[in-house]
Amino acid sequence: xxxxxxxxxxxxxxxxxxxxxxxxxxxxxxxxxxxxxxxxxxxxxxxxxxxxxxxxxxxxxxxxxxxxxxxxxxxxxxxxxxxxxxxxxxxxxxxxxxxxxxxxxxxxxxxxxxxxxxxxxxxxxxxxxxxxxxxxxxxxxxxxxxxxxxxxxxxxxxxxxxxxxxxxxxxxxxxxxxxxxxxxxxxxxxxxxxxxxxxxxxxxxxxxxxxxxxxxxxxxxxxxxxxxxxxxxxxxxxxxxxxxxxxxxxxxxxxxxxxxxxxxxxxxxxxxxxxxxxxxxxxxxxxxxxxx
Amino acid sequence: xxxxxxxxxxxxxxxxxxxxxxxxxxxxxxxxxxxxxxxxxxxxxxxxxxxxxxxxxxxxxxxxxxxxxxxxxxxxxxxxxxxxxxxxxxxxxxxxxxxxxxxxxxxxxxxxxxxxxxxxxxxxxxxxxxxxxxxxxxxxxxxxxxxxxxxxxxxxxxxxxxxxxxxxxxxxxxxxxxxxxxxxxxxxxxxxxxxxxxxxxxxxxxxxxxxxxxxxxxxxxxxxxxxxxxxxxxxxxxxxxxxxxxxxxxxxxxxxxxxxxxxxxxxxxxxxxxxxxxxxxxxxxxxxxxxx
Numbered sequence: 001x002x003x004x005x006x007x008x009x010x011x012x013x014x015x016x017x018x019x020x021x022x023x024x025x026x027x028x029x030x031x032x033x034x035x036x037x038x039x040x041x042x043x044x045x046x047x048x049x050x051x052x053x054x055x056x057x058x059x060x061x062x063x064x065x066x067x068x069x070x071x072x073x074x075x076x077x078x079x080x081x082x083x084x085x086x087x088x089x090x091x092x093x094x095x096x097x098x099x100x101x102x103x104x105x106x107x108x109x110x111x112x113x114x115x116x117x118x119x120x121x122x123x124x125x126x127x128x129x130x131x132x133x134x135x136x137x138x139x140x141x142x143x144x145x146x147x148x149x150x151x152x153x154x155x156x157x158x159x160x161x162x163x164x165x166x167x168x169x170x171x172x173x174x175x176x177x178x179x180x181x182x183x184x185x186x187x188x189x190x191x192x193x194x195x196x197x198x199x200x201x202x203x204x205x206x207x208x209x210x211x212x213x214x215x216x217x218x219x220x221x222x223x224x225x226x227x228x229x230x231x232x233x234x235x236x237x238x239x240x241x242x243x244x245x246x247x248x249x250x251x252x253x254x255x256x257x258x259x260x261x262x263x264x265x266x267x268x269x270x271x272x273x274x275x276x277x278x279x280x281x282x283x284x285x286x287x288x289x290x291x292x
Numbered sequence: 293x294x295x296x297x298x299x300x301x302x303x304x305x306x307x308x309x310x311x312x313x314x315x316x317x318x319x320x321x322x323x324x325x326x327x328x329x330x331x332x333x334x335x336x337x338x339x340x341x342x343x344x345x346x347x348x349x350x351x352x353x354x355x356x357x358x359x360x361x362x363x364x365x366x367x368x369x370x371x372x373x374x375x376x377x378x379x380x381x382x383x384x385x386x387x388x389x390x391x392x393x394x395x396x397x398x399x400x401x402x403x404x405x406x407x408x409x410x411x412x413x414x415x416x417x418x419x420x421x422x423x424x425x426x427x428x429x430x431x432x433x434x435x436x437x438x439x440x441x442x443x444x445x446x447x448x449x450x451x452x453x454x455x456x457x458x459x460x461x462x463x464x465x466x467x468x469x470x471x472x473x474x475x476x477x478x479x480x481x482x483x484x485x486x487x488x489x490x491x492x493x494x495x496x497x498x499x500x501x502x503x504x505x506x507x508x509x510x511x512x513x514x515x516x517x518x519x520x521x522x523x524x525x526x527x528x529x530x531x532x533x534x535x536x537x538x539x540x541x542x543x544x545x546x547x548x549x550x551x552x553x554x555x556x557x558x559x560x561x562x563x564x565x566x567x568x569x570x571x572x573x574x575x576x577x578x579x580x581x582x583x584x
Binding site: 106122123124125126127128129130131133156157158159165167171174175178179180185187188189190191192194195196197201 | 421
């Protein structure tokens, strides 16, 4: 069993980015600049956004955090988006989700210039992804692809079972893995809450991508010997032995499943760490596309 | 075995469209107007475009055929697209593919206003489809969905195996059938040229969508008793017994497979006839969206 270690792989990516950005500076090129819009005070959102901003600094990118109050109107958020669309100092930006109830996420996401949409959630970027055209790939599926690529995991002709059909993980990773690319060329089965006979389907998988948000759902008896298991779940469960009273587990029962795997991602320390690295990669891509 | 008869279903749709358009006329609303751009003299393309124009007339829609010579430049085609984008008389239009080699299909498709893109090939419409947002669905997958809906085929929780990952059939029908809609909620497996163990996968399918362009590829031994089989193939094979010297067959060996099916589409007379009906439905939708 080989661990697909998000710490190691994301650190490698950050090191590469650092060098790339130093090169840009030496060549007199623009330093990539990421902006993040945070509306309200959701503690989880704050944590995510702060770590994105911190990661920018680590690799030498510029970053701007724009905070709006929880009471912000849709018009205010849309006007912030419009300013960022037109601000040539900003190469890419994200609007941290979820947004307060009075603001339509759909409208806000649609208002972002697709060429600055480093989260890759805009319909144009999802369309480009589906068609295999250049664009921004959402961070989590992009992180999974990077992990598979860097660990030289063979994917062509393999049966990949994706658990979950969400717009930010299950659907896009299915599209990426079915395409005639490397990693890719998988036979992909997309499973979800309405799937019948899930156990049998999982047992036939060479690669499992679990993204359903159910703590330790995937058990050893569902996994084929030698399978590659990618665990996207980040679930908080009670743990009285910890000072915090909880701990984070994935959608896969790691202790049970790991011994059967050829490769497996841990939680924490797996795919989660790749998402920020992917956002940084997308920000570098943005400065290259937009050529300000 | 029940035949999913494209002749009957497409005739029903055309009748409904006729009534809808008469209602629009009675209410003083705009008559939907489809334009088709045909570059060159490819005989198959001519046949397709002519039948699209003829179908418009049948249902009472307006149509315009714009022909450009085989020698047309990319700039000429792009300028035609731009005119149609801005022409408020035209609700939707298509550029018949393939285009002559000197013209980039990607560039031309991208230039079409997504809200007039009744073929649904634009990256924005594919993105909307993937995200379950309102938009234009390409004609063939849309025709398949219409057939399943009108025949009340149960799809939820069923295992659907899609043969082929093309941008105009395999990929979009996979996305449509996996979504939380009706028809939809299938567990979808997407197979293609790199798939290993295809026979076994097909044998587990409750629904098969065959779109690989291989004459009579799907045989009885690959199909489960009671399966629903949708045959998208349109393959010309030699047939000395015919005056023309050829005939059209699907990707499914109909004679062998049909007795095992609960539902099956014939070729010809199946999905093929649904594509034009779908284009008409999209054109009606276009006039409703654009509200000229």
